[in-house]
Amino acid sequence: MIYAILSVKKNPGKLDPLLAGIKGISGAGLYAVLVDKVAVAVCDINKVDLVADKSGAIEYASVIETLAQQYTLLPVRYGSVMESAGTIKKLLKRNYVEIQQNLKKVENKFEFGLKVFCDSEKLIAELKAESKETNEVEQKSGSEIQNSVFREYINKKLKEHRREEMMLSYVDSVIAELTEFLTHLNTVNKIKKMASPKNIIDAVFLLKKDKIEEMVQAIKDFQSKYPELNFILTGPWPPYNFVEFTIK
């Protein structure tokens, strides 16, 4: 079973002792398959033991996390198994350039996740109160709906559309301010807006390991500017969200 692809250009001699001290899934011993300056952390596993269960997932994630404390690595998706060390070496050689490029991209970096939640109904009400113009338009629309079911339907859709627009505009402004706020940390950002009506921002950030404390403080400070929102920051994680390639 394959856990992660590691850069061993620094401290290559420390990898074997480190792996020897970690137990993999089902207590299996870990070892490295090495090609030049890249190593793959693996453990042997019998096909009959290939059961995805809770303890397996805990052990798998723990191994990657332990290794990420010491080495720059690319986490491999859970459940990836190859037939032999020879096959792994072949794939490493074939994908060596791309692996090196990805390792460079995440070198000495960790990932943070940020989810921003809100009470969307309350927030919309507050935004509406701030927008007198919108209120007037809606009141006008409200006086026109009584004539038919069709008009009522159109008016309902219009209102929904305006709510969405208002919310999106608000979220865009928060995202713009947030990215501006984090500029000094030189983060790589991936931001998704309106993941759900309550989860208005779902973001991941890649940043240097020595900036972790600053990141936490920055989000705390930013939260205080937006008391109507709930910020949940998790991490530091290995760079799961910043590894985007398939080994073929």
Place this chain on the structure above:
Amino acid sequence: MYDNVIDKSKDITILELLDRVLTKGVILSGDIVISVADIDLVYLGVKLMLCSVETMEQLKMGNPVPKR
């Protein structure tokens, strides 16, 4: 008093971890790969979590955290 913090932290960590381990990371393709399907997992680790100031203040005062 801090049970809510720990419980919520665990729940969020589980979701965050599952999202990463199961759907992110390097993908190995080809018929030599055996993927494990039908996964039902729970992760018990507790990572750093930053709650909102409002939530933390409520917890400090001993009030329950409102459900989202």
